[in-house]
Amino acid sequence: MNVKVDREERPDVDAVYMEAVQAATGQGGWPMSVFMTAEGEPFYFGTYFPPEPRHGMASFRQVLEGVRAAWGDRREEVAEVARRITGDLAGRELGAGDSGRPTAESQGSALLRLSRDYDPVSGWFGEGDTKFPPSMVVEFLLRHHARTGSDGALEMAEGACEAMVRSSLYDQVGGGFHRYVLRPVPRGALVPHFEKMLYDNALLCRAYAHLWRTTGSELARRVALETADFMVRELRTAEGGFASALDADSVDATGGKSEGAFYVWTPEQLSEALGDEDGRRAAGLYGVTEEGTFEHGASVLQLPGEEADASIRERLLAARELRHRPERDDKVVAAWNGLVVAALAETGAFFDRPDLVERATEAADLLVRLHLDDSARLSRTSKDGRVGPNAGVLEDYADVAEGLLALAAVTGEGVWLEFAGLLLDIVIDRFTGENGTLYDTADDAEKLIRRPQDPTDNATPSGWTAAAGALLSYAAHTGSEAHLTAAERALGVVKNLGPKAPRFIGWGLAVAEALLDGPREVAVVGPADDPATAALHRTALLAAAPGAVVAVGIPGGDEFPLLRDRELVGGEAAAYVCRAFVCRRPVTDSAELAGELTPGGGGI
Structure with missing residues (x-):
């Protein structure tokens, strides 16, 4: 029987069998073919098999015939191989690590390793020709700079962000990012894989907004808003x-x-859309040549130098809208929508775009109303308003909680904090094992040959480190020792892996920066319609203190634990900067609050 698995619907199934493929062959990838017994135990597997034999590789038909012969003639031998493989996988239990919480020294070692992987000329990390967006690494670098003042960390973050947006990874006309870029042979312009993923754009939107918050870069502002x-x-x-x-x-x-x-253009198409003069100018700005930099004489758009004016981009976007659009995968994935909620809420707040905050609120409402059942269990996907059959995995609970916490900070609506707490209680009760180890599936999920777990980032933060971040933020909001302990235990793996492979645990390193900084807690109290309250709230949101949590409301309000017993000062709106609910004296001036939230500020 053939079974085709959608890895976005069932990432747990994909993870378990991909681990088997990688263990047996030394590499992985998609498409992935796995042959297994009726009990789900794998005995033969591989990635791509061509339709015809080539370069010493068997065709898919030959593989099928070989597997059928082995199963028919040597079934006991095949079954024994399957049992050995399954036993080996089951023994790969990953603990949270006994090295304790990350330290300033381990974070510094991770930064040093990153600096060795970074090319300051190109702005990209790593040596290969295929470049994926390093969004989680950028977040770590920005937070490390915010905590320590490290110029090197900020320079790498700025260089990486500029490299991405000036290459064809970024859609120079319509905004947003493609999946990755690669350098073709012979070496030439970076060419994207043109798929646009929701998770990439959510993560990068937030990263560029955070870069603007740190540097005031107009380029970062434009990219965050366009994305x-x-x-x-x-x-x-x-x-x-x-x-x-x-x-x-x-x-x-x-x-x-x-x-x-x-997405691609020829010089003639540019002239048709813009007229001859502006068409020639756009060709020069975007690197569009007569020979083409892509296929069939067309060029990808890049921005190596001067930026095009808004009029050119708007006219090109209008012309492109007349083309046949790419098809859209309308599946709503809970985890990725949680990332979007965080990105849109913060981007809207930073740049005075209440419409973006409203879109974030609507997405959060859909997640709570449709994906969350009465026992606070999440469904992973929905489509056309109908929830799918698959249970949420760890990244769903963690990323949705992260989004709700960001939305609570921006809107001052404590209900989002409450829903985040429900999800994180499930993380502690159902996804956490002994000594703080985390699993990608709940303890009552469908049983596979191995319960998957992986703390390393892929295209998105791992469920493990995303959970650590959300748990830490919730603990800072509420003072919960249980959530803080769970976060600290989960971060033990970051201390182990960060100095060795920082590019693959960037979000864990970012969360560790928040832990080392406190994180700081900011309580803003004042009348809702008071400009002074709004000014203090905005200052708190714009503070780059790593992982700082923000609560805003009226004195005596009970939606946020941080606001309890916080009073006005001389009848004026006030802000309290705290760590572990121990606060400095309140301030009423936005500039003074900003000083409390700088590197080294707010010492308690």
């Missing part, structure tokens, strides 16, 4: 959630489908 607007314009569903992806392929001029057809 937010792209997600709302092209990925938002009728129900208020956000679709998973846009396809890389679309209908081209010949009527067939080809990758990138929607």
Whole structure:
């Protein structure tokens, strides 16, 4: 019997069998083919098998015939192989580590390792020709700079962000990011894989907003807003959630489908859209040549130097809208929508865009109303307003909680803090093992040959480190020792892995920066309609103190534990900066509050 698994619907199944493929072959990838017994025990596997034999590789038909012969003639031998593989996988239990919480020294070692992987000329990390967006690493670098004042960390963050946005990874016309870029042979312009994923854009939108918060960069501001607007314009569903992806392929001029057809340009197409003079100027700005930098004489758009003015981008976007659009995967994934909620809430608050905060609120409402059942259990996906059959995994609980906590800080609505607490209680009760180890599936989930767990980042933060971050923020909001202990135990793995492989545990390193800084807790009290309250609240949100949590409300309000017993000062709105609920004297001046939230400020 053939079973096709959607790895976005069932990441747990994909993770378990991908681990088997990697253990046996030394590499992994998709498509992945796994042959197994009726009990789910794998005995033969691989990635891509061609339709015809080539380069010493068997065709898929030959593989099928070989597996059928082995199963028919040597079934006991095959079953024994399957049992050995399954036993080996079951023995790969990963503990949280006994090295304790991350330290300033271990974080510094991770930064040093990153600096060795960074190319200051190109702005990219790593040596390979395929470049994925390092969004979680950028977050770590910004937080490390905020805690320590490290110029080197900030320079790497700025360089990486500039490299991404000036390359064809970024959609220079419509905003938003493609999946990755690669350098073709012979070496030339970076060429993207044109698929646009929701999670990449949510993570990068937030990272660029945080870069602007740190540096005031106008480029970072533009990219954050354009990416937010792209997600709302092209990925938002009728129900208020956000679709998973846009396809890389679309209908081209010949009527067939080809990758990138929607996004690439020739000089003639630029002139048709802009007129001859502006068309020539745009070709120079975006690197569009007569020979082409992609396929069939077309070019990808890059921005190596001077930026195009808004008029050129707007006219190109209008012309592109007349093309056949890529198809959209309308599946709403809980975890990725949690990332969007955080990104849109903060971007809207930073840049005075209440419409973005409203879109974040609507997505959060969909998650709570549709994906969350009466026992606070999450469903992973929905489509067209109907919830899917698959249970949420750890990243769903963690990323949705992260989004709700960010939304609570921006809106001052404590109900989002309450829902985040419900989800994080499930994380502690159902996803946490002995000594703080975390699993990707709940203890009552469907049993697989191994209970998957992985603390390393992939395209998104791992469920493990995302949970650590949300647990830490919730503990800072509430003073909960149970959530703080769970976060600290989970971060033990970061102390072990961070100095060895920082590019693959960037979010864990970012959370560790928050732990080392406190994190700081900011309680703003004052009348809701008072400009002074709004000014203090905005100052708190714009503070780059790593992982700082913010609560705002009226004195005596009970929606946020941080606000309890916090009073006005001389009848004026006031802000309290605390660590572990121990606070410095309150301030009423925004500039003074900003000083409390700088590196080394707010010492308690």
